[in-house]
Amino acid sequence: MPPLADVNETYTDIITTVFSSTIAAKAWLATAALAFVVVQLVTAARIYGRLSFLPERGATIASVHRWSGRTAFLLTLPVFFHCVTILGFQTPGARVAIHSLAGTFVYGVFAAKVLIVRDRSLPGWTLPVAGLSLASTLVVIWLTSSLWYFTNVRFGF
Amino acid sequence: MRRIWRPVLVGAVIALVTFALAKAQIFEPSAAAPGTPVAGNAARGEAVFGRECATCHGTAGEGGSGPALQRTSLDASFVTERVRAGAGVMPGGLVTGQDEADVVAYVVGISAP
Numbered sequence: 001m002p003p004l005a006d007v008n009e010t011y012t013d014i015i016t017t018v019f020s021s022t023i024a025a026k027a028w029l030a031t032a033a034l035a036f037v038v039v040q041l042v043t044a045a046r047i048y049g050r051l052s053f054l055p056e057r058g059a060t061i062a063s064v065h066r067w068s069g070r071t072a073f074l075l076t077l078p079v080f081f082h083c084v085t086i087l088g089f090q091t092p093g094a095r096v097a098i099h100s101l102a103g104t105f106v107y108g109v110f111a112a113k114v115l116i117v118r119d120r121s122l123p124g125w126t127l128p129v130a131g132l133s134l135a136s137t138l139v140v141i142w143l144t145s146s147l148w149y150f151t152n153v154r155f156g157f
Numbered sequence: 158m159r160r161i162w163r164p165v166l167v168g169a170v171i172a173l174v175t176f177a178l179a180k181a182q183i184f185e186p187s188a189a190a191p192g193t194p195v196a197g198n199a200a201r202g203e204a205v206f207g208r209e210c211a212t213c214h215g216t217a218g219e220g221g222s223g224p225a226l227q228r229t230s231l232d233a234s235f236v237t238e239r240v241r242a243g244a245g246v247m248p249g250g251l252v253t254g255q256d257e258a259d260v261v262a263y264v265v266g267i268s269a270p
Contacts, residue, residue: 007184008184011184012250012253012254013254016253016254020208020209020256021209021250021251021252021253021256022250022253023248023250023251082250083179084175084178084179085178085182085183085184086182086184086249086250087182087243087248087249087250088179088180088181088182089176089179089180090243092244092245092246093245093246095246096246096248100179103175103179104172104175104176104179105168105172105175107171107172107175108167108168108169108170108171108172108173108175109168109172110168111164111167111168111171112164112165112167112168113164115163115164115167115168116164119160119163119164121160122160122161123161126161130164149248152212152213153209153212153213153251154208154209154212
């Protein structure tokens, strides 16, 4: 077996110690990431003065926002690895094509958002636009993969 | 205003690199060599098939939203390659390892003329 194929086999062996298949693993990891994206959206809204029923703006909300983002990012790494290096960019149908396209852009949008967060000289509208773009991209990815898997293949680990 | 192009450009470059990596499929599952013997257990494969494949291919491979598999004369290497790489709307890697071998054994069995 060629060395590059070993990577796929090793990855599959590791993943299937927990999940029934690599696809099931991706569906659940993406779902967990999406849950943290919801936390991101809620805490971002609070930071911008919305959702006043939540605790007062401050260090706690900001900390939850940062750590939920970092956790969501980490959860997407195995998904990214499997999708990009093993399955690749495919366009056999609308669902897979949309998924491939959104997946291609997601880390680019993520990098842009992180750079915008750190650049305080940019106009105020850029950060919410970047954040919402990132969240929307992840939602599209989830709808065209995890939701499809749960409704068309099976809802299980 | 010019600074806004910096994150956009960085994002675009990362998207391009991602696209190039995805097109390269550097760890693409290797196709099974022609004539690879079926090492799976077809009886166990039937259960795995019912769990992972029947929604599209039908309970006994008679077809549904996915193509029929019964009496289609498929060989093990072809089925293995399709399971690993996917085809059409079917994603690759739905079953792996022993499950893959078992499903391949089952599908080869039901595809016999």
